[in-house]
Amino acid sequence: MDSPRTYRPEELLSPPMLLSRFTERATDLLNALPEEGQPTQAAVTAALRQAVLEAFRSREEYVARMVEIDLLAGAPNQSANSLRKGIRTALLDQGVRCVDAPDGERELFVVVEGDGDAFEVLRPAYVDQATGKLVLSGQLRRLTGADGGDHSAEDDEATNGEGM
Secondary structure: OOOOOOOOHHHHOOHHHHHHHHHHHHHHHHHOOOHHHOOOHHHHHHHHHHHHHHHHHHHHHHHHHHHHHHHHHHOOOOOHHHHHHHHHHHHHHOOEEEEOOOOOOHHHEEEEEEOOOEEEEEEOEEEEOOOOOEEEOEEEEEEOOOOOOEEEOOOOOOOOOOOO
16 A cells, blocks of 8 residues: 555646546536536536646646755755745745734734733744735734733744845
8 A cells, every 4th residue: 555645646647637537527516417507518628627737837836936945945054044034035926924923913823822911923924915814823922021012932033024
């Protein structure tokens, strides 16, 4: 039996095979509809073909970004800070905004521990700018303190993923 991490390109990357399976399943579903509500087979095939092609383009973009990040991480004399800046830039190029402080956007964060009125950012929040959807919630720790301000667990290195 193959492990879940086994790469099987004949199953994963075969557009004709994927399109055939999708078309077969779509045909079964469409046949369950009343005849007057059914699109033509050509329309179904064209829509599925477009979806498969877009999925492959998305995969190519993803792989290219991962290669860029790997090259950035492997560059000689790379500091953690410059690596982080490079990754943040790549995220912004892809339309993902990193929110390092909850100012005005506290709904993007969850409080995971602590007591008090001040907050420390343990993990930034990530937002897909194209859809406005939250990719990953940020995490806050409550702090007891007189200032009531927000603090970053990373010494305030970054500001909302911009200007890095």
